[in-house]
Amino acid sequence: MLTALKVIPQLLCWAVLVPVMCRSLTGMSTAVAAAAGFVAGVAGENLLLAYVGGELPFRPLRGICGVIFLLLWGASVWALYRSGSTSPESGQPTPSPLASGAAALGTGVLAGALTLCRLAPLEGGAVRLVPYLTLACAGAAVALGAAYAARFLPQRLVPRGIPLVALVVSALMLMACSVQRLDLFSPLSMEVMKFVHDFVHQFFESMLIPDHPFFRADVWGYIGLLFGDKVGLWGGLALWYLPVLLIALSLRLERLPSVAHIRQGAARRKLLASFIHERRLRLAAPLLALVFLTGAAYQSRFPATEYWDPKPVEVSANPAGQIAIPKKGEIDLEDGKLHKFSYRQGSREARFFVMLTPAGQLVTTLDACAICQPEGYGQAGNAVICYYCRTLIPLETVGKPGGCNPVPVPCSVKGDAVVIDGMTLVNTWESTVQVTAHGKGMGK
Amino acid sequence: MAAIIETSGLTRSYGDICALKPLDLCVPEGEWLTVMGHSGSGKSTLLNLLGGLDRPSGGSIHVRGTDLATLSEDGLARFRRDCVGIIFQQHHLIPYLTALENVMMSQYFHSVPDEAEARHALERVGLGHRLKNRPGELSGGEQQRVCIARAIINSPRLLLGDEPTGNLDHKSTTMVMELLRELRDEERFSIVMVTHNQEVAAWGDRTIHMDDGCLVREERTKSC
Ligand SMILES: Nc1ncnc2c1ncn2[C@@H]1O[C@H](COP(=O)(O)OP(=O)(O)O)[C@@H](O)[C@H]1O
Ligand SMILES: [Mg+2]
Numbered sequence: 001m002l003t004a005l006k007v008i009p010q011l012l013c014w015a016v017l018v019p020v021m022c023r024s025l026t027g028m029s030t031a032v033a034a035a036a037g038f039v040a041g042v043a044g045e046n047l048l049l050a051y052v053g054g055e056l057p058f059r060p061l062r063g064i065c066g067v068i069f070l071l072l073w074g075a076s077v078w079a080l081y082r083s084g085s086t087s088p089e090s091g092q093p094t095p096s097p098l099a100s101g102a103a104a105l106g107t108g109v110l111a112g113a114l115t116l117c118r119l120a121p122l123e124g125g126a127v128r129l130v131p132y133l134t135l136a137c138a139g140a141a142v143a144l145g146a147a148y149a150a151r152f153l154p155q156r157l158v159p160r161g162i163p164l165v166a167l168v169v170s171a172l173m174l175m176a177c178s179v180q181r182l183d184l185f186s187p188l189s190m191e192v193m194k195f196v197h198d199f200v201h202q203f204f205e206s207m208l209i210p211d212h213p214f215f216r217a218d219v220w221g222y223i224g225l226l227f228g229d230k231v232g233l234w235g236g237l238a239l240w241y242l243p244v245l246l247i248a249l250s251l252r253l254e255r256l257p258s259v260a261h262i263r264q265g266a267a268r269r270k271l272l273a274s275f276i277h278e279r280r281l282r283l284a285a286p287l288l289a290l291v292f293l294t295g296a297a298y299q300s301r302f303p304a305t306e307y308w309d310p311k312p313v314e315v316s317a318n319p320a321g322q323i324a325i326p327k328k329g330e331i332d333l334e335d336g337k338l339h340k341f342s343y344r345q346g347s348r349e350a351r352f353f354v355m356l357t358p359a360g361q362l363v364t365t366l367d368a369c370a371i372c373q374p375e376g377y378g379q380a381g382n383a384v385i386c387y388y389c390r391t392l393i394p395l396e397t398v399g400k401p402g403g404c405n406p407v408p409v410p411c412s413v414k415g416d417a418v419v420i421d422g423m424t425l426v427n428t429w430e431s432t433v434q435v436t437a438h439g440k441g442m443g444k
Numbered sequence: 445m446a447a448i449i450e451t452s453g454l455t456r457s458y459g460d461i462c463a464l465k466p467l468d469l470c471v472p473e474g475e476w477l478t479v480m481g482h483s484g485s486g487k488s489t490l491l492n493l494l495g496g497l498d499r500p501s502g503g504s505i506h507v508r509g510t511d512l513a514t515l516s517e518d519g520l521a522r523f524r525r526d527c528v529g530i531i532f533q534q535h536h537l538i539p540y541l542t543a544l545e546n547v548m549m550s551q552y553f554h555s556v557p558d559e560a561e562a563r564h565a566l567e568r569v570g571l572g573h574r575l576k577n578r579p580g581e582l583s584g585g586e587q588q589r590v591c592i593a594r595a596i597i598n599s600p601r602l603l604l605g606d607e608p609t610g611n612l613d614h615k616s617t618t619m620v621m622e623l624l625r626e627l628r629d630e631e632r633f634s635i636v637m638v639t640h641n642q643e644v645a646a647w648g649d650r651t652i653h654m655d656d657g658c659l660v661r662e663e664r665t666k667s668c
Binding site for chain 2: 264265266267269270272273276
């Protein structure tokens with residue numbers, strides 16, 4: 001039952017998308033193509049999940065989503081470039097049945113695959129038969145039902161050409177961002193953050209600015225903003241919204257058809273007013289696209305994923321002060337998931353986790369980072385998330401220091417056990433972890 | 445000629461006061477009809493009904509073929525916007541806007557403002573030199589001419605005047621009447637005008653006399 005709830009946002013998206021596509025493209029045949037695509041997408045993705053496994057069913061899908069987002073960027077720039085030179089009369093030619101069928105089919109395949117991913121079990125493997133079949137049927141039914149609902153959609157609100165593309169892409173982005181492993185917004189904001197940090201860093205190194213007499217404390221305050229974790233979010237949001245905003249702008253800049261041929265002033269103004277009104281209505285699609293993108297960013301920021309978050313297992317040190325955890329004991333340390341442990345030395349305590357990175361290295365880190373409250377990490381798909389600041393840390397970078405990464409603790413692999421020095425562990429915890437008076441320290 | 449206004453059995457009562465007794469009236473397209481009568485005889489009531497400012501208590505009222513009684517509030521507003529221009533005795537200009545802006549306001553509610561056109565309309569009523577003056581800085585005759593510019597800016601088919609010259613002296617009255625005749629001859633709209641003034645009535649094609657909500661007499665000022 002709960003699994004059904006998980007895909008409701010995606011199915012809703014789908015239910016909005018299909019009628020719009022039906023009206024904008026070729027009606028019923030579009031709906032049929034979309035429905036077929038959805039079923040094919042669901043089936044194909046589940047086959048991948050069942051027989052390939054690991055990250056492979058997700059990577060290409062995420063890649064495709066990234067590419068279509070880039071294409072949207074291109075389209076938006078093109079729309080803006082063209083906006084001054086065309087008027088709606090010369091507007092988009094109606095697409096050929098073949099092209100619109102292919103577009104609907106492609107959208108359907110992607111939507112189906114993305115929606116199925118939402119149901120994919122975190123521990124890998126295919127979606128079970130009942131939810132799988134139900135989803136396929138529901139998607140197809142929604143698509144076909146939407147073709148009927150499309151009749152009630154006012155023609156003037158139906159987007160064509162690039163605004164339609166914006167709507168489709170943003171709906172797909174929402175579908176993708178609901179799945180943690182397909183999330184595009186987090187990586188985008190992370191890239192922005194990295195870029196800004198690197199840029200500012202390089203800039204300062206080359207300018208030797210810290211010695212500059214003009215840089216007073218408050219200036220440093222502003223520069224500090226660039227290093228805050230919000231810079232990624234805001235920069236990411238800007239890149240996220242900009243294409244649709246550009247498309248809206250291009251619609252707004254579109255030249256109105258000429259009314260100069262009408263002699264009578266009142267009639268001329270009336271016609272002009274109706275053109276302006278229609279142009280305003282055409283902004284509905286980009287507006288809806290912005291809503292979708294906001295939903296996507298929200299899903300990515302506050303994912304509704306259940307994290308893999310095992311209860312810390314108490315471990316103790318041997319008389320030499322070494323903590324040894326067998327690789328294949330009760331817990332399989334090398335299964336790619338994080339495994340939490342806690343260690344107590346007198347009144348001192350530290351929490352840490354061990355995991356195998358995708359690079360095949362066993363790493364040990366504190367269950368905390370150097371900048372946040374130690375609320376710990378959970379794992380979802382190919383990242384761990386800091387519960388405090390909601391930053392996703394790709395598994396590839398777990399074990400490396402810096403930012404909100406979990407603080408690494410030196411460990412060695414001796415035989416079939418991981419060995420950590422208890423003293424080092426506790427000292428690292430105490431010297432790096434920020435514990436405030438709120439007593440959130442060992443909170444979780 | 446087709447009728448622009450056709451009423452049959454049109455009545456309007458306020459509580460138990462019957463301001464308009466069943467009235468059958470037909471105004472052909474392009475006619476200039478004058479309505480005369482004592483104060484309280486129901487002239488304004490009739491005019492408000494014709495302009496879609498008020499709803500009848502009974503009977504039917506067709507203006508350009510549409511039955512105003514059946515229109516919704518929105519439809520009535522659209523009718524007022526597109527089909528009628530109204531001039532009152534009190535000018536009802538917006539005091540803090542200039543003459544030009546007052547005219548453009550009317551364009552704005554109709555469709556979109558167009559300054560050149562509004563300017564041209566004011567030039568047509570002979571106010572090309574008072575565009576930037578507020579109503580308070582204009583004489584009564586000038587104010588009424590701004591009202592005329594405002595009333596005709598959206599090319600109505602029907603112009604209603606409720607004692608438009610009631611506050612004007614003889615000279616201004618003649619000027620306003622000449623202007624109205626000129627505009628009517630160019631634009632071919634119909635006029636229904638309420639007045640107390642015999643001289644003003646002489647400008648129209650036909651005069652009806654009302655008393656106590658009834659049409660009592662009808663006379664043709666000249667052949668049309
Ligand atoms: N809003 C109203 N409420 C009540 N009675 C009204 C209203 N408007 C007009 N009347 C009455 O209807 C009658 C006709 O008024 P009106 O049409 O304004 O006369 P006229 O314009 O010919 O002087 C008058 O007796 C007046 O008192
Ligand atoms: Mg009156």
